[in-house]
Amino acid sequence: MKEIIQLLKKDSTRGGTKMVDDFQSQNKINIDIDELKAGMKLANDIEYDFGGILLPAGTILDNKKIERLKRLSSEYVYVYNENEEEIQENLNRTQNAEKKYQEEIDEMKDVFQKARNLEQIEYNDVKDMTHDIISIGDESEMIDLLTKVREVDQYTYSHLLNVGILAFMFGNWLKFDKERCFRLTEAGLMHDLGKAKIPDEILNKPSELTTEEYDRMKKHTIYGYEMAQNTKHIAPETAQGVLTHHERYNGKGYPLKLKGEDIPLFGRIIAIVDTFDALTANRIYQPESTPFEAIKLFREETFGDFDYDLLKVFLDKMPNYFVNEKVILNNGKEAKIVFINPRHQDKPIIKVDDSYIDLYKNDDIKIERMVDSYYTTEE
Secondary structure (H helix, E strand, C coil): CHHHHHHHHHHCCCCCCCCCCCCCCCCEEEEEHHHCCCCCEECCCEECCCCCEEECCCCECCHHHHHHHHCCCCCEEEEECCCHHHHHHHHHHHHCHHHHHHHHHHHHHHHHHHHHHHCCCCHHHHHHHHHHHHCCCCHHHHHHHHCCCEEHHHHHHHHHHHHHHHHHHHHHHCCCCHHHHHHHHHHHHHCCHHHHHCCHHHHCCCCCCCHHHHHHHHCHHHHHHHHHHCCCCCCHHHHHHHHHCCCCCCCCCCCCCCCHHHCCHHHHHHHHHHHHHHHCCCECCECCCCHHHHHHHHHHCCCCCCCHHHHHHHHHHHHHHHCCCEEEECCCCEEEEEEEECCEEEEEEEEECCEEEEHHHCCCCCEEEECCCCEECCC
16 A cells, blocks of 8 residues: 555646637637527627526537527627538537447446456557547537436446546646646546456445445455556556545545545546536436535535535536526426526526526425436346
């Protein structure tokens, strides 16, 4: 264990923080909202009624997003001046996103099985998947994918993929340079590959683990780190993220009981996104929580577990992706999220029929589930 700690200190590195704006050099045109077509790309941020960003610049429009825009009072929006071929390419990319996501889950399954059978990581597969994540689409499309179909029996593989996607988004929020964001995404994809060395009877056990089984499960962080260390082209910082994603800022995590900023940055980031995705997934032994229940847990029940500054970034960013999404309430009614309270991100303002309800001031009303979130179990 001491050798691993020394490697962490030796391998610690810092990356740049400059992000490249892919759209900066393109021309913008002002277009009537009724003339928008699926595949066009927004050139300016679009704000929703209560302030904040509804759709960020760079978003590729589909019919659903165009309908959202038409519900706003604005008559014109700025889009990039692209030709019909470019617009069609944009549209094809968005239409293929969900299919691509399902294909990536299958790829992730192959990576996991290779890690189990060969006790090593096939780096080229991980590298290709990282490139694919970056090309899925804009961040709102990524969130749409994370909150839709997830087969219970494929949790292990979808979780690896989702944490990779969320890690990529987090790297963008922190304005990591392209190379460091790539390494963080790889760490997210590989963070639980050490579970390939955990027996299925423990990994897929439908009931609570015994103390001995839990101790065995916790070793997945070390197993994953060892495989990453033994794989060419995996950066030390990436391997550190795999090892330390279950460390906790207050020193109560594992496997090294590291505390505060002794935990490598990648480990502190993945700890947050790993927990969020685990909470919002439907598993054999645990039903899924809504994103807002997960956010409440982060705010109220995990004090000291996570790096406060990083958690603040996450809580400032993640809830806004659910604005304008439909939800089902505990009274059976359907509602739409219209505003995220920056001081109480787990209790948004919702619209039910023609009425606005502030959930912070109405404790009796709760969000039961997201309308577009559903899960299936393989027969």
